[in-house]
Amino acid sequence: MGKDHSGGDSGAKPLDARAARRRQDPIGRRLRQMYDDVVNEEVPDDFMSFLEKADERKSDGNGTDHEQPALKQRSVKTEP
C-alpha cells in the first residue's frame, strides 16, 4: 500500500511512510536544535493570562451557555 499513488513526475521513487519517517527523523532532530531558543525562552505573559481567564470562566460558569456549572468550585488563585 502507498506504492501507487505517487505520480511519476519526478525521478524519485515512491515511498511509504516508514521510509519517509526514517528520512525525516534526522531533519526533525536538527530542526529541534534550530528552534531550541523558542522552547527555552519565557512564554509571553499574555498567553498565560488567557489561560487564567479560561480557568476563571470555567470555575465561574459564567462564560458560555453550554457549560453547566456543575462542578462549581471557586478558583483559588495560585499565584502570589
Added chain:
Amino acid sequence: MSLVQKLGPHLPYLRRYARALTGTQKSGDSYVKAALQALASGTHELDELPPRLALYKLFQAIWGATGAKLETPPETADTVTRRVMRIPPRHRHAFLLTALEGFTIDEAAQILDDSAENVRQLIALAQRDIEAELATEVLIIEDEPVIAADIEALVLDLGHRVSTVATTRTEAVAAVKQRLPGLVLADIQLADGSSGIDAVNDILKGHDVPVIFITAFPERLLTGEKPEPAFLITKPFQPETVKAAIGQALFFHVERPVAA
C-alpha cells in the same frame, strides 16, 4: 487541574511548532494567541484528549480557519525555514507534528482530525515534496565501480542526477570546473593513491557545496584535515542511511559566499 497547569507546560512546544509552521515567531505566536483567546472567550473548547494533543488540535483548528489562507513565506525567514514553508500546508503539518514535535501517527491523526492512514500518506507526500525541492546534481568520487553503481542508484532513487563519477582527485576537480554539483559524495582512498579529502578540500576552496564522505576508513577523516562541516558514513553502508544523510545535508545546507 487548571488549564494553566495542564496546558502551560506545553506552550513552549506549541510556539515552536507554530514558528516552524508559519515561518516566523511573530506570525506563529499570533496563531497561538488566537487559539488561547478562543479558549478564554469560550468560542472554542478543548477536546477530551490528553492536554498536549487537545492544545495542538485547538491550535490546528484556529490556524486552519485563518492562517492556511493567508500564507506567504516571510521575506525574513532563513533558508531552512523557507524549505519547510515550501512543503504544502497539509503535508507540512503531518511532517512537523511527527518529525519535529515527536507525535505518533495516531496522535497526529487526532490533532489533524484525520485518519492514521491519511496521515501516513501525508508524511510520504511531504517526503516527496522535500526531495523534489532538494533535487540536484551529484558528484560521486569513488574508485570502486560496484560501490559507485550502488551509490549512483540510491542517488537516482532520491530524484537527483549524477553529474560525474570521478575516480581520482584530478578527475573530481576537473569535473567541478566543468559543472558545479549541488552535492558531493566522496570516498577517501582513491585508486591512484590520491585522497578524497584532498579532492574535497580543493573543491571547497572555490565552492560552498555540501559533502558526505563514504569510507571504509573513517579514522582518516578524524585525523586528517577535515573539511567542516561534513557527514561521514562508514562502508559497508545501508542505502537508507546514505539517503537520510543526503536529505539532511541538503536540507540544512545554507550557502555561504566563498572567496574565489
